Amino acid sequence: MFCIVLTYSYLCNMQSKVLLIYTGGTIGMNRNPDTGALEPFDFEHLLQNVPELQQFDTQIATYQFNPPIDSSDMSPRLWTDLSHVIADRYDDYDGFVVLHGTDTMAYTASALSYMLENLTKPVIFTGSQLPIGQLRTDGKENLITSIEIAAAKDEEGHARVPEVGIFFGGHLLRGNRTTKQSAEEFNAFESFNYPHLVDAGVNIVYHSNRILKPDFTKPMKPHFRLDNNVIIFSLFPGVREDLIRHIIHTPNLKSIVMRTFGSGNAPQSPWLLKALKEGTRNGKVIVNISQCMQGAVEMRRYDTGYHLQEAGVVSGYDSTVESAVTKLMFLQSHYDNPDKVREMMIRNIRGEISLL
Numbered sequence: 001m002f003c004i005v006l007t008y009s010y011l012c013n014m015q016s017k018v019l020l021i022y023t024g025g026t027i028g029m030n031r032n033p034d035t036g037a038l039e040p041f042d043f044e045h046l047l048q049n050v051p052e053l054q055q056f057d058t059q060i061a062t063y064q065f066n067p068p069i070d071s072s073d074m075s076p077r078l079w080t081d082l083s084h085v086i087a088d089r090y091d092d093y094d095g096f097v098v099l100h101g102t103d104t105m106a107y108t109a110s111a112l113s114y115m116l117e118n119l120t121k122p123v124i125f126t127g128s129q130l131p132i133g134q135l136r137t138d139g140k141e142n143l144i145t146s147i148e149i150a151a152a153k154d155e156e157g158h159a160r161v162p163e164v165g166i167f168f169g170g171h172l173l174r175g176n177r178t179t180k181q182s183a184e185e186f187n188a189f190e191s192f193n194y195p196h197l198v199d200a201g202v203n204i205v206y207h208s209n210r211i212l213k214p215d216f217t218k219p220m221k222p223h224f225r226l227d228n229n230v231i232i233f234s235l236f237p238g239v240r241e242d243l244i245r246h247i248i249h250t251p252n253l254k255s256i257v258m259r260t261f262g263s264g265n266a267p268q269s270p271w272l273l274k275a276l277k278e279g280t281r282n283g284k285v286i287v288n289i290s291q292c293m294q295g296a297v298e299m300r301r302y303d304t305g306y307h308l309q310e311a312g313v314v315s316g317y318d319s320t321v322e323s324a325v326t327k328l329m330f331l332q333s334h335y336d337n338p339d340k341v342r343e344m345m346i347r348n349i350r351g352e353i354s355l356l
């Protein structure tokens, strides 16, 4: 069974306390001498490479997923484990930094944003493109600034960033707005439809007007259930009727993230609209997300989008795919009624969509 163990706790007292959670990813990886491939390595190794952590004014405790994983192996069960790690220790820390592989970081950050309701403390995801032991690593800067952001408080003593974010390449982005954009550049992530929450240059600039404001008088409410009866599919010219029908009639499937063209458009083939209508009638929730990184779905803009609305497809607005699929997992674990899931999909519940 997968387990998580507390491994390491050190450093001084002072004001803020941050829990550094290591799930795996390139930041802590080492090269396997036999295969030459990068593989997850333990936390001690990672910490030894960042002696700078000892200069912090912040108390840092650490927690490790055992074994650490490549984020391609992330799963809803591990999201639940991660939510437990945070929720069970929520009162003991001022903020949380999660070290995570970049490949699925945007999915995990999105899932956690839904699972941790009324979050009053920062949960900052980061990682790196080069392992922390390498000379040109981007891991140190990402880690150090993430801890600084996780520990930051305003004049009233409240967290400056009480939300789930991804810090990478000098920017803090809203987790459920973020997509991995590059497997090559240090600036690996972008939130194309929402401005940066924080920009870290010579100074760390907090854009407070863009940051979520929870109710600090109420407790954070964790949720641990997810229902992954969902699929993502992309439309393309030449998409086949038999294959689409196969997906739409999959018995346990509850929802579909359908990636459409441009501002939410699809071919006008009668068979497609009929299949989508049948799916909706059978209780499947079909969400329209654009294949474009930037911009929003507007189903009333073209005739090709308008028909989708008539077929019961709901707009995903300017949502990322990562956010839509994890929001569906979260909602359908809470509501049996597909109409309720549809109603919540078109509501902004964690800052994940911009409603016009």
Ligand code: ASP
Pocket: 024, 025, 026, 027, 069, 070, 071, 072, 100, 101, 102, 103, 104, 127, 128, 129
């Ligand atoms: N494959 C790695 C992972 O996602 C890539 C990375 O960490 O950047 O775990």
